[in-house]
Amino acid sequence: MSALVAISITTGILSALWGWLSVALGLLTWAGFMGCSTYFAAPAEGKKAVAISMLTNLSGVFWGMVIIQLSTVSNIEVIGYIITGIVSMLMCIQAKKEWLNYIPGTFLGCCATFASNGNWQMVVPSLLVGVLFGAMMKSSGLWLQAKLQPQIKNQVV
Template sequence: MKPYIGVGLSVGILAGIWTQVSIELGLITWVAFIAWACFFAAGGGAHGFRNGLAANLSGVVYGWLVALLTTVADFPGVLAVGVGVAALAMCLQAGWAPLSFIPGAFAGTAAFFGTALSFWPTVAALVIGAGLGWASALIGDRLQRLLIKPEAAAGARDPNHPVQTA
């Protein structure tokens, strides 16, 4: 059986639940999906949760700083300069392990700008999305183990079986 069936089921179920709950509560549905994707892209598990979410949140802060700059500085190209400096910083911060997932920082900034500069709603949705990523991975792993037929699992451990698992 394909190893991604369990995670696929858990992601599908949780995505449906999240969509309904977020709409009913007025939360930003799509932003959570960004953090959810970053969780997996950053490697999943504790590492993916920590590094994906930390980078996402740093990106929100960079977006906020760019927005702040545009309110205090008034010259042609201020937004371009702010975005350029923030992009540089998002890359340079990767030298520090907790913020090393560069795509997550860019995703966090994009989410902040995409929510029309809604700082706390963006942060809340990113945190929820990272949690959903972790939950879907854990539930998916358990579902996968339930879906594996006992005889197939036993056959994989049989020294006479042609395919061995690590």
């Protein structure tokens, strides 16, 4: 069995579990899937991918709230667009720091904040648990593949 098939199987099982768990815990199912996606696309592996995914998602939530809050300072619509442009630039510049160098993770956190109308209290745990589910999907898939992979025994020729 290929790693892709094994990860697909465990992803399907854990996605169903996440769907149920997120509703049971009152979390945002879709935001959890955004966190999961952040992990799968992270430019690192293992624990470092978890850390970078979480840190960039959280920084995105922060920047999203900055945009939301500053955009309400004035009733002039164009001010919100200017603030969005400036903050987007800052979201990219922060990538100079190693642990914040995953720009898509930052934008996903920001977008989740926008989509929730600034309900960061729901977005943060949903994203973070989603990242953990992404890590579990991949690691359990690789474990499954290793368990089902035929063991090559040393043979005397």
